[in-house]
Amino acid sequence: MAEQRISIEYPLIRQYLVAVDPVIRHRTDAQDLRDELADHLIEAVERLRATGVDSDTAERRSLSRFGEPAVIAGLINAIPAKGNTVHTIFNREASFFAFVAAILWTAAAVSIPFAQDNLVAAWTQGAYVTSVLLIGVAIAASGVVLLSLNVQVSGAFDSIAGIVATLLGLAIVATLLFGWFLFLWLGLLIAATAITMTRARASAVTTGAPTVLLGYVWPVLTLLVLVAAIFVTGPAQNLGSAAIIVFDVVALPLVFLVYAAGNVLLGLRMRALMPHGTAPHDAGPGPFITA
Amino acid sequence: MNREALKGHLDLLILSVLADGPLHGYAVIDELRTRSSEVFDLAEGTVYPVLHRLEVAGYLSSEWGAVSGRRRRSYRLTRAGSARLEQQRASWQLFSASVNTVLRRKPWPSSA
Known part of the structure; x- marks a missing residue:
């Protein structure tokens, strides 16, 4: 349900999460990571929208501020899932x-x-x-x-x-x-x-x-x-x-x-x-x- | 501010921001930006590896809630995190005081 909503309302965020997915999908906490990134990006977009920025620009600006998907995914994946010594x-x-x-x-x-x-x-x-x-x-x-x-x-x-x-x-x-x-x-x-x-x-x-x-x-x-x-x-x-x-x-x-x-x-x-x-x-x- | 210079101090800054209460990732970044009068402006995604690392190390704990139909993770300082913050804060204060002392020192004999 939440993923459907992201696909429809936030197509660029959806693309970003798809780009990150191959790096994190094998992790035991992959869904938590997806949800956390989605929450952050949607929050950023909504705050920009509230100031009058149109949806497309808000998504582009939020994703630009978040960082390159390959780099961010690599950095996040370098940290073990909690409890995984x-x-x-x-x-x-x-x-x-x-x-x-x-x-x-x-x-x-x-x-x-x-x-x-x-x-x-x-x-x-x-x-x-x-x-x-x-x-x-x-x-x-x-x-x-x-x-x-x-x-x-x-x-x-x-x-x-x-x-x-x-x-x-x-x-x-x-x-x-x-x-x-x-x-x-x-x-x-x-x-x-x-x-x-x-x-x-x-x-x-x-x-x-x-x-x-x-x-x-x-x-x-x-x-x-x-x-x-x-x-x-x-x-x-x-x-x-x-x-x-x-x-x-x-x-x-x-x-x-x-x-x-x-x-x-x-x-x-x-x-x-x-x-x-x-x-x-x-x-x-x-x-x-x-x- | 130079992003590379900022990275070296992210642990201290994040622990400090969370000392006032639990926050989710976006709020941590927003608080960093606000408290620094927009000087600390980093790629937002780079904060998450730091949050996760601090959690794995036991300095933060996290819990999930729901906001506007989506899951949201909030982070809070643990007791070990508070101790770590005090340790890093003292270390930073010693360091910055020492740098300031060096910068203020006038050559002797002073030409002024």
Whole structure:
């Protein structure tokens, strides 16, 4: 009933709420947020109307004063639904983990040629274990970022976040036990990343460049590299061939570097959208002296 | 006033406005604007994340009512919010007094 009234009497407010909705619709308190924004905007319009401003101008002026829908929705969505401490913990540390993940993936990209069969240096078990550990820790750091995005869009650690967490856990185990079997752990990482980027594509954190890079470019690139791996490292592989060198020194590190770049983009976006100031409950004596 | 400069003080300003009694979001912004003689003029939507954050932190509580057939959320200061306000107010007063002292200080020996 109330929504019908908004559609008829306040068409621009209706459009604004529709624009905000994809960002907040997964939250447990989504309807409360919609109602609160609608109440504010209608109140603003009615006050302007009372001064003699026509309806269309009043709506436009009120919406202009309220702020860009994508920005406002992103800021509102960055605050957890009341009582959701999981959301708070993930959000606060997510940008840090994104940058850590980028560093780890870059290190993994550098280490991977050394972990391969006598490619750039004599193969050692130590080089292999180092590379595998780097990849495992990089997946874990990226996993925190992916889970943070899931919690942000849903407002809670929901069943899909649980599936993503499971995929990531399996990817880490697969890396540590079968690091040489790219199809397994990269496949699991592609699945976890694709699920997350698909559901978070409307979020202010991921919209635009992060979605393009991690949601489209990286999965396609990785799948192409995995297909190439069938030919390069299959039964008829020829150690030392140009193809295998290109695969291990260029293609595979490129997959890691693109993923690192995606994490940097996410980290920058998360930092830019982080609510201003220190969280109140862990603030010191006041922001004015220490800022 | 520069909006970025204002953002750093929104917690204090909002807690202060709500110290006089419960208000809904629009009224909080209206009160900020009125009390500051229209100097504090920010994108209105940016106040809600601050209200929600203060509520999650336990400094505000909210309750729903109905006005003209639509739901309206009002915020009020909690006991922790009152304590937080006093803490931030004291911190601000110390800070502003210190800045004023620095600004008033004349070079020595004074040329005047």
